[in-house]
Amino acid sequence: MIRNLFCLNVFLLFVVSGCSSMSQNANTYEVVYTNEALNYEDEIYEKTEYTIAIIPKVINIPYFNAVKKGALEAGKDLGVNVIYTGPTVAEASHQIKIIDDLIEHTDIDVIAVSANDPIELLPVLNKAERNGIKVITWDADTAPEGREFFINMVNPETLGRHLMDTLAWSAGEKGEFAIMTGAKSASNLNEWLKWIQIQRDEYYQNMELVNISATDDDPHKAYLIAKQLLIDYPNLKGIIGNSSVGPPAAAQAVKEAGKSGQIAVVGLSPPNPMNEYLKDGSAQIITLWSPKKLGYLTVALSKNLAQDIHPYNNQEVPGVGKIRMNSDMVIMGEPIDFTKENVDQYDF
Structure with a gap:
């Protein structure tokens, strides 16, 4: 045909x-x-x-x-x-x-x-x-x-709760944190966001979610957002990247600010873009599937x-x-x- x-x-x-x-x-x-x-x-x-x-x-x-x-x-x-x-x-x-x-x-x-x-x-x-x-x-x-x-x-509840756990483990279960998501309308991201916040409410009362920013899955926009988060929240203890452009951008911003190890970076990303950041301490745990x-x-x-x-x-x-x-x-x-x-x- x-x-x-x-x-x-x-x-x-x-x-x-x-x-x-x-x-x-x-x-x-x-x-x-x-x-x-x-x-x-x-x-x-x-x-x-x-x-x-x-x-x-x-x-x-x-x-x-x-x-x-x-x-x-x-x-x-x-x-x-x-x-x-x-x-x-x-x-x-x-x-x-x-x-x-x-x-x-x-x-x-x-x-x-x-x-x-x-x-x-x-x-x-x-x-x-x-x-x-x-x-x-x-x-x-x-x-x-x-x-x-x-x-x-993956099961969305399992994933959302797990992302919150990885941040809590990396930030000592206390302090302010932010979430960098992708598109505001994406159903999967919003489902994970829901379970991240449920897990925080149920198990991590000493952690405060101060900001959720949408990157629109744009790497450059994600980088600018990450840099601004560090300025707007000087006491920030962690960032969850809820879409794959978030963790590399957050880790780069944390590294440039000289805060590697002070601000925990976790979230969803393929391992290759995060290899260097995991090894130098600019990120702690990255989660994904194949x-x-x-x-x-x-x-x-x-x-x-x-x-x-x-x-x-x-x-x-x-x-x-x-x-x-x-x-x-x-x-x-x-x-x-x-x-x-x-x-x-x-x-x-």
């Missing part, structure tokens, strides 16, 4: 065997296709069996770069086309335009999106379903009516869904392991803590 690629103002950035990247002139998103049969000169490609669109909150940050690697690897292993496309800023409006373009200009079987907003995406996702495209969410959910199931990395495995799992379950196969509890997914189900939520596994002692054992 031959299909037209986007009939948009796109230009070819580079071509490698089995992989291509495209971008609009406005540089709002990139598209990656994996399929050895692609014909880039004619801007057409042949559908193998299924085509899956993976849409992150934002591109070009380490966390989602690792997801992309796993998704492309799964595409090759499982014999499906993978489109990886996302905005350069974490905004729902940009995701909506991308999804609308996919519906109008490509022939895809499944859309899998990490939602920047749980409600704003619903109309375009419902449009996809009306056009015969199956929809799932991963990393960050929409309201249930927008998708068939949600792939979560984002590459998350990308692989998302493609694997999307292919199954295209075949009308839904995930089930204790399902063994090759390349991932056993998954758990909580109603219509897939739980990939448990969080991993990275410290100066073990960070060199991981590479992502």
Whole structure:
């Protein structure tokens, strides 16, 4: 089956065997296709069996770069086309335009999106379903009516409580602390925030949450916020980075202020960007899961869904392991803590 690629103002950035990247002139998103049969000169490609669109909150940050690697690897292993496309800023409006373009200009079987907003995406996702495209969410959910199931990395209560614990352990269970989150509307971040605060209220009465700042998953904005937090709260004892750009920014700000070891930095980040900071004491404990495995799992379950196969509890997914189900939520596994002692054992 031959299909037209986007009939948009796109230009070819580079071509490698089995992989291509495209971008609009406005540089709002990139598209990656994996399929050895692609014909880039004619801007057409042949559908193998299924085509899956993976849409992150934002591109070009380490966390989602690792997801992309796993998704492309799964595409090759499982014999499906993978489109990886996302905005350069974490905004729902940009995701909506991308999804609308996919519906109008490509022939895809499944859309899998990490939602920047749980409600704003619903109309375009419902449009996809009306056009015969199956929809799932991963990393960050929409309201249930927008998708068939949600792939979560870990149990949100477990993660939120654990993040608060890691800060408390690192800050002596007392003092002021701040949280650097990503987009204010992201459902997963807000769920973790809820459990962080519940854990503080239940177990750490001597710790005071003084600020929650939204970075919009922008590394530069996160860095500026971290520097300002150190100015605004001179008695600050800790920072939790609730999205992956937070901990590197906070650790850099703490290091530059000469407060390594005085202000604890914990949170969610891949280990590679935090390696130096963990070793020099600018950060204490970093928590995550394998984002590459998350990308692989998302493609694997999307292919199954295209075949009308839904995930089930204790399902063994090759390349991932056993998954758990909580109603219509897939739980990939448990969080991993990275410290100066073990960070060199991981590479992502």
